[in-house]
Amino acid sequence: MTILILAIAALCTSIISAILGMAGGMMLLAIMFGFLTHAEAVPTHAAVQIASNGTRVLAFIKNVDRSAFGRFVLGVVPGGMIGMYLLWSLGDPDQSEPYLKTIVGLYVIGATWLPKPKGDHSRGRWWDFPAMGLAAGTAALTVGAVGPLIAPLFARRDFVKERLIATKACCQLATHMMKIPAFIFLRDLNLDKLGILAIAMIVMVIPGTLIGKRILTGITDQHFKTAFRVALTAAGLKVLLVDGLYALWMAT
Numbered sequence: 001m002t003i004l005i006l007a008i009a010a011l012c013t014s015i016i017s018a019i020l021g022m023a024g025g026m027m028l029l030a031i032m033f034g035f036l037t038h039a040e041a042v043p044t045h046a047a048v049q050i051a052s053n054g055t056r057v058l059a060f061i062k063n064v065d066r067s068a069f070g071r072f073v074l075g076v077v078p079g080g081m082i083g084m085y086l087l088w089s090l091g092d093p094d095q096s097e098p099y100l101k102t103i104v105g106l107y108v109i110g111a112t113w114l115p116k117p118k119g120d121h122s123r124g125r126w127w128d129f130p131a132m133g134l135a136a137g138t139a140a141l142t143v144g145a146v147g148p149l150i151a152p153l154f155a156r157r158d159f160v161k162e163r164l165i166a167t168k169a170c171c172q173l174a175t176h177m178m179k180i181p182a183f184i185f186l187r188d189l190n191l192d193k194l195g196i197l198a199i200a201m202i203v204m205v206i207p208g209t210l211i212g213k214r215i216l217t218g219i220t221d222q223h224f225k226t227a228f229r230v231a232l233t234a235a236g237l238k239v240l241l242v243d244g245l246y247a248l249w250m251a252t
Helices: 002-020 024-032 038-059 066-090 093-113 128-140 147-156 161-186 191-216 221-251
Strands: none
Touching (some): 002 024, 002 191, 002 221, 024 221, 066 128, 093 221, 128 147, 128 161, 147 161, 147 221, 161 191, 161 221
């Protein structure tokens, strides 16, 4: 029953991600936490998201901003090394996760609604994507889903629809690829159990991505911007209030 539920969840959330470029991965991870431990959920989610983001990259390959992706990867590599150290030193990530998610939630809401700086900053500064790659690589192994963390950067740089979805999928693919070897090295995983589950979910995210891409063609740029901002706000509030502040309150 667990495999069936999570496979259906993977299908539905991959459709959402293909339309908005975000939210689906975080929703899927939240569902998985209801059935798996943190050590099981994060690497399994990473395997599924590698397939999901990889499918989106292939579906929108012509729209990838290679310059932005290249700068992002410059930060992801050292960020991943920092994240591995934190994962090793923290021991139980569930204790520190609420603090991290409170910070992430505040950032997402602030970056979504703060006015853009005056002038033409559509291409951004040279350090913006490396800095976000560093933050995403560091947070990926502890927070899990970093889509809401990096999404405001794309919105504030006027990435829209296919360009946003394709480039962001490439960036997230880079962060997810670090998780599996890190958790195999640092955590005792039941690969037989998790492998079957991951395969079932991966099979479902591929058609979900194709369905979402078809729906996206009928959405205007303006409607996409509005929906993206609404999704970012909802994701930020969920991370801040539920995963952050409420978890801290329950722990006291």
